[in-house]
Ligand SMILES: Nc1ccn([C@@H]2O[C@H](COP(=O)(O)OP(=O)(O)OP(=O)(O)O)[C@@H](O)[C@H]2O)c(=O)n1
């Protein structure tokens with residue numbers, strides 16, 4: 001298949017990290033968090049990356065990533081008020097001839113190139129695919145008063161990650177429909193699901209964590225220096 005581009009969403013506010021600086025610019029093993037995410041994609045390889053950052057932080061990202069930006073085909077664009085809007089901004093900056101689109105969180109620095117190749121292969125076959133891992137804990141649905149309503153069937157539950165990969169036309173249609181309907185969702189796969197189209201689950205690694213809270217960052221520091229990822 002033709003051009004394979006990535007959109008990396010890095011335009012969040014890092015509220016749950018509770019730090020003044022964008023979590024994607026924190027130093028993780030000598031590099032900004034987001035640089036690890038970019039390097040994993042470039043190793044796949046992808047043909048180019050649109051890096052979506054918080055409006056007003058473009059210069060900060062450009063400075064922190066100066067070396068890699070000089071060497072690689074990476075374009076920085078400002079994001080939007082929600083993750084869906086930010087990815088939408090990234091989609092708008094893609095070249096016209098892109099056929100396969102990968103969407104990744106800038107805050108997932110531990111994605112492995114072999115897993116990324118696997119999810120891209122599944123998207124080529126099925127149209128849409130996401131990395132995911134089977135849920136390990138028992139998951140219960142709670143009521144508003146915190147009483148258990150239901151124990152969900154664990155053998156069918158997956159914890160969904162990024163990268164998620166899509167054929168261009170399908171992802172574009174899903175984003176147009178979501179924007180039209182005011183549907184935000186928490187990932188891109190859910191925008192495709194609501195069109196009634198299949199999304200293939202590709203088993204990834206438990207180490208592909210998203211840095212959301214300070215304990216995630218501490219865990220990422222441990223994992224980065226270990227042979228577990
Ligand atoms: N308007 C937004 C919101 C989120 N993201 C990105 O989507 C990914 C997943 O979001 P999350 O981890 O929730 O990041 P934040 O929104 O920054 O976190 P918080 O909710 O704690 O503020 C992150 O890489 C984040 O930068 C984005 O590009 N644009």
Ligand SMILES: C[C@](O)(CO)[C@H](O)COP(=O)(O)O
Nearest residue numbers: 083105160161162186187210
């Ligand atoms: C896209 C994602 O990382 C898949 O797990 C996740 O849904 C992002 O959610 P968040 O609420 O924006 O952290």
